[in-house]
Amino acid sequence: MEEEMLATGAAGPREEEEEGHTAPTSVSAPMEDSEGCEGLWELPVELSERRPECSRCGRPQKVCLCPFLPVHPLKVSTCLYIIQHPAEESRVLRTVPLLAACLPEDKCKVLIGRRFSEDRYPELATVCKNSNTLILYPGAGATNLEEININSSDPCVIIIIDGTWSQAKDIFFKNSLFRIPKQVELKTSLSSQYVIRTQPTNTCLSTLECAAVALAIMEKNESIKETVLRPLQALCSFQLQHGAQVHHSKEHLLKNGLYDKPMPKNKRKLRRMELLVNNVKI
Template sequence: MSRPQCSRCLRPATHCLCPLIPSLESRTRVLLLQHPSEVNHALNTARLAALGLNNAQLVVGEVFDDLATLLNPPGYQARLLFPSDDAQPLQRYAPDEQPMLLVVPDGTWRKARKLLHLNPLLAALPRVTLMGDAVSRYRLRKAPGPGALSTVEAIAQALQVLEAPASFEPLLRPFDALIERQIAAMGAAVFEKNHG
């Protein structure tokens, strides 16, 4: 018998994160393309980001038949948030600059690359990247390298840069709570032994 689940945040009802999820406005539109293997992941930070941003959309799949439509909402310039040699560092919007459709693949690095491989329109988008080597707040995982962030952290940082001085820190509240709950559940001694 399974535990009752919140239909919105998909957490067990006893650990619902909805009271911590903000309702943030952004000039930037965020399109999250989530690999199906991430849907039932314990953290599912793409879902947290989509729930916390009023101008965001989460689409699950490997091949997106309606990708041309998704990538061309009127009034936005589509950019793929994904590292590459030719990726442009994100910068604050100029006053009259057209806002961005920030396309964010969600999955392991391997699965995200697969999404690009299976969707040529996605792979063909101009790429943008975050500057610097931000440190992830995901203290339960070893990052594969400097600047490796969870999906919600990457989105919050990207919006922070693009729309400064607006703050997108509230987007990370449910993520931080989730991490704290997992640490509490494993106990301080186990956390220190494995992640300290």
């Protein structure tokens, strides 16, 4: 799961003017200057136009990824619930829209937010209480997804948190609903192909990659993984052709002395970096 996933901060509202202070007022220009500029006010203003986007993949039409998507949505019985941190929604290079474009609408549901209570999300609460619902989040209490036996008479639901690791952790531990389903994790040798975004470790995957692997396991169909990964591979290829750089994981940078950012002063974050360097699972 990616630095997206297990990959978001929003800017706060602008502060009001302090009490007792007033905003500066405009100053009138001298008459001789205003007369010389009078004609400028009548010039038409050209508004910048937003690049037209593809209605299916959400990408600008010049770099549309639809040729790399399946012609028809994949037929799967497993349903995905993507719990997306609000900041992910504003990112330009997201993987969830590509994932959603590969699946039927009723098989990939995206809920955006930080807090999910039973009162506000009764449908989600019902899903979480279903015995065939799993939540994909690594940890000491997680079971390898390949070892899970699901009652085949009912479709399986997999919940995936979309955000940075810290955001995913916050959502998982501060929402009691997400600790009801059985916790699972992926044991895969797949290296992330989402090379245009920095991952925390060499084994982290993006949300789309996690979903692709999970669906292939649950549907017992390896071709699903290949189909879902294809648009991600194309996205990264397009970006690299237009100047993007390959991003190595933070773990790789630290181990090879290539990490050029200031080391954190926070002891907990510094400790996490030390664990990465020493191959300790975090």
